[in-house]
Amino acid sequence: MxxxxxxxxxxxSRLELNDREQKNATARHTEVRDYIRTKFKIEKDFLTGSYKRHTKTKPLKDIDIFFVLKDSEREAYRDKVPSVVINDFYDALVEKYGASAVRKQGRSVNVDFGIVADAEDNTDYRVLSVDVVPAFTCGADYEIADTDKGEWIKTNPExxxxxxxxxxxxxxxxxxxxxxxxxxxxxxxxxxxxxxxxxxxxxxxxxxxxxxxxxxxxxxxxxxxxxxxxxxxxxxxxxxxxxxxxxxxxxxxxxxxxxxxxxxxxxxxxxxxxxxxxxxxxxxxxxxxxxxxxxxxxxx
The missing domain is CATH 1.10.1410 (Poly(a)-polymerase, middle domain)
Known part of the structure; x- marks a missing residue:
């Protein structure tokens, strides 16, 4: 015993990501990142949140992806209320994944891949969902849309x-x-x-x-x-x-x-x-x- x-x-150890989980997570977030780049003018995108910090627990879900929009998109989004960019990212993701899989959140858009954990919290090594976070640079920091507060807020994942x-x-x-x-x-x-x-x-x-x-x-x-x-x-x-x-x-x-x-x-x-x-x-x-x-x- x-x-x-x-x-x-x-x-x-059970809560640490193994190679199969890492491979599936990489495939999923890469798929989303490649798609978003076809729909918006993106300066850069990168992983943030607890997945990036290695503090994400199991079952693996809500991997955060930061999408930093180019300065040319400021007039269309940064100068508008936060809901505008969240709505547009939501509409774009619905086109690919369907309305039942996509959900607006306060500062992001969630994409659920339809994976259900079993009674032991196993998912056959698959990630459940990702969170897509639109952002703009703000000096050395970033600004993200907060629809709950109705304003853009500063953050710095690094x-x-x-x-x-x-x-x-x-x-x-x-x-x-x-x-x-x-x-x-x-x-x-x-x-x-x-x-x-x-x-x-x-x-x-x-x-x-x-x-x-x-x-x-x-x-x-x-x-x-x-x-x-x-x-x-x-x-x-x-x-x-x-x-x-x-x-x-x-x-x-x-x-x-x-x-x-x-x-x-x-x-x-x-x-x-x-x-x-x-x-x-x-x-x-x-x-x-x-x-x-x-x-x-x-x-x-």
């Missing part, structure tokens, strides 16, 4: 990525794995709606809440991490790049309170699992961790 530490190591790299190195190269596991907890269907939205907020909080260096034990780390997240979920969490609106703006007071309650419960569940291990009930401890995180947490 696996020890708890071995189970966490296996869990961490700064987000560099902060993640620094945090990972400072945490004995365990930080990204811990973030992926926490995001997987956030996706657990037993919650119904995700407790923490957007998932990027977990990563932003982890930049501060995972501190003091790696102590060598996943079980204690998560018991403490969940409690710290619960204690600080009601705080305002600024954009790590110092450019856009607070990342925590995506949650109102009621959602934050719900997240706080669920994070506190997760911390208590972690404590119970740790206690089972102390009593020598290793099998029951593994089941408790699986119940907490979801089906990717191994029992053997």
């Amino acid at each position: 696996l020890t708890v530490d071995e189970a966490f190591r296996k869990f961490k 700064i987000h990525a560099s902060k993640a790299v620094a945090a990972h190195q400072a945490y004995s190269n365990e930080w990204k794995g811990l973030v992926r596991m926490a995001k997987y907890w956030n996706n657990n269907p037993r919650h119904g709606e995700k407790p923490v939205k957007p998932s990027f907020l977990i990563e932003v909080m982890a930049l501060q809440c995972l501190y003091g260096g790696w102590q060598g034990r996943f079980d204690y780390e998560f018991q403490s991490f969940f409690q710290t997240l619960a204690d600080r979920i009601t705080d305002e969490w600024p954009d790590p790049a110092g450019l856009g609106p607070p990342i925590s703006d995506g949650m109102d007071a009621a959602r934050k309170q719900r997240a706080k309650t669920l994070l506190q419960a997760a911390s208590r569940d972690a404590s119970l699992a740790i206690n089972l291990s102390r009593q020598g009930k290793n099998g029951e401890a593994l089941k408790a961790w699986r119940a907490l995180f979801g089906p990717k947490f191994p029992l053997s």
Whole structure:
């Protein structure tokens, strides 16, 4: 039987992308990128978000693709309300993928490839969806359309990525794995709606809440991490790049309170699992961790 530490190591490995998943993801985002270039005047396009930062969890979905429009498109889009560019990207993607597969979001357009994860969160190594993000350069940064706010907002994915790299190195190269596991907890269907939205907020909080260096034990780390997240979920969490609106703006007071309650419960569940291990009930401890995180947490 696996020890708890071995189970966490296996869990961490299961959330990492293998060669087949990387190949499928590359094929999918390349397909979308090639198509968008035929419909719009694109200065450059590149991958961003948690996929690029290696903090994306399973099942693999919502790979972010930044499309930086040429300056010649500013009059058509940047000088208009954000919904104009989102609507045009939506219409273009509907032409290729169909209306049932394409969905407008606050700052992007989502393309769903119709893949359904099984009970163990397996997708036969296929990516579920991508997010297409229109953007313009703004000095050394970028501006993206925010239809919820009705304005263009600044961002810089490169700064987000560099902060993640620094945090990972400072945490004995365990930080990204811990973030992926926490995001997987956030996706657990037993919650119904995700407790923490957007998932990027977990990563932003982890930049501060995972501190003091790696102590060598996943079980204690998560018991403490969940409690710290619960204690600080009601705080305002600024954009790590110092450019856009607070990342925590995506949650109102009621959602934050719900997240706080669920994070506190997760911390208590972690404590119970740790206690089972102390009593020598290793099998029951593994089941408790699986119940907490979801089906990717191994029992053997």
